[in-house]
Amino acid sequence: MPAGLVISAPASGVGKTTLTLALARAWRNRGLQVQCFKSGPDYIDPAFHAAATGRASVNVDSWAMDRGTIAHLVSRGTDADIVLAEGSMGLFDGVAARGVSGTGASADIAEMLGWPVVLVIDPSGQAQTAAAIAAGLRDYRPGVRLAGVVLNRVASPRHEDLVRRALNEAGIAVFGALPRHAEISLPKRHLGLVQAEEQAEIGKLIDEAARFVAEHVDLDAVLRAAAGWSPQPDANGLNVTPPGQRIALARDAAFSFVYPHMLEAWRAAGAEITTFSPLADEGPDTSADVCWLPGGYPELHAGKIAANTRFRTGLRSFAETRPVHGECGGYMVLGAGLTDADGVRHEMTGLLGLETSFAKRRMHLGYRLAALAAPMPGHQAGARLRGHEFHYSTILAQPDTPLAVVHDATGAVIAETGSQRGRATGTFFHLIAEDR
Incomplete structure (x- = not known):
């Protein structure tokens, strides 16, 4: 039975994509089958997921898709050991008016599929306040479960210790802390990341991210936090008519x-x-x-x-x-x-x-x-x-x-x-x- 996690954050630009790719490649290097998805309408990230896992990734979107369509899409993870859904924007960020099955928020996917959330938190310019943010996200919506956090861009060992202590006091697991590491930053342009197919060194970049994350994050603890999950594919499949033969x-x-x-x-x-x-x-x-x-x-x-x-x-x-x-x-x-x-x-x-x-x-x-x-x-x-x-x-x-x-x-x-x-x-x- 596969296990699922949602990788999310309090906001955009915190490092969700880098952590998702690094975890996927690190587990793949261990011989695990990893299936990725992208929550929301981003059409660039799935290509990075495919580069990291060797398996095609697709979007799941609660504003545009009904539950049956989402169930059909995620059923491709049936033969995987671990399934990672990368969120978009902040965990609860969507639109004001509900769509087909939600607002487009990553939290919709986490609740719908029963997958716990790993939060990526960038505590730059703060210390104990990072724990308050994580606790607020944990308690905001009862149906969404927080597995724990990964700290990103930690300034120093003292900074890490302050944040870890506060998170421990709040009862929130810390899976790891990543120091600043410019070598694994993904290049961007005005519509998001530069496309995977335009980056000749993307494989090496993902390998370096995997090495770096494996050095600083307890991969086994993250894996244990994932929720077992039995996909229920929708009999109707996707409601899409091709434009021609x-x-x-x-x-x-x-x-x-x-x-x-x-x-x-x-x-x-x-x-x-x-x-x-x-x-x-x-x-x-x-x-x-x-x-x-x-x-x-x-x-x-x-x-x-x-x-x-x-x-x-x-x-x-x-x-x-x-x-x-x-x-x-x-x-x-x-x-x-x-x-x-x-x-x-x-x-x-x-x-x-x-x-x-x-x-x-x-x-x-x-x-x-x-x-x-x-x-x-x-x-x-x-x-x-x-x-x-x-x-x-x-x-x-x-x-x-x-x-x-x-x-x-x-x-x-x-x-x-x-x-x-x-x-x-x-x-x-x-x-x-x-x-x-």
């Missing part, structure tokens, strides 16, 4: 933000996926019946995309007879133009009239519920889609027919409606699930 998927450093569970669901439904690289000036497979451009970092490669005429010509030709859909960065590339951070405008494919700019960055972040006003690949008009939006682009023009009426998690209507023109459609949100 043969899907041409853009895939390279500029187009990589795809939720792994979506691709798995498409394949499970019998669809075939062929990939192509716009950055390598490749067009979509002409034998495909739909083309899908996911998000990514087109703003970092806008000049190259604009210069790659075979890609642009091939995509335009494809769209004359078959549907093309873009998400976020893919949506921007389907537009008329993209202005980069230096204020230089680059011509995009022109399948839609969208104009976006990164010259004045403005963050757009949050869950989205869209009611389709027109069909898009895989979904009919009237379908209710749940997704997540995260980008820094500004809309200069969005002249085409709106694709959907889009609300944020509070129910407020937002301006990022997506667009539809001919056989081309696009959205700023990344699709996670369709309401059953």
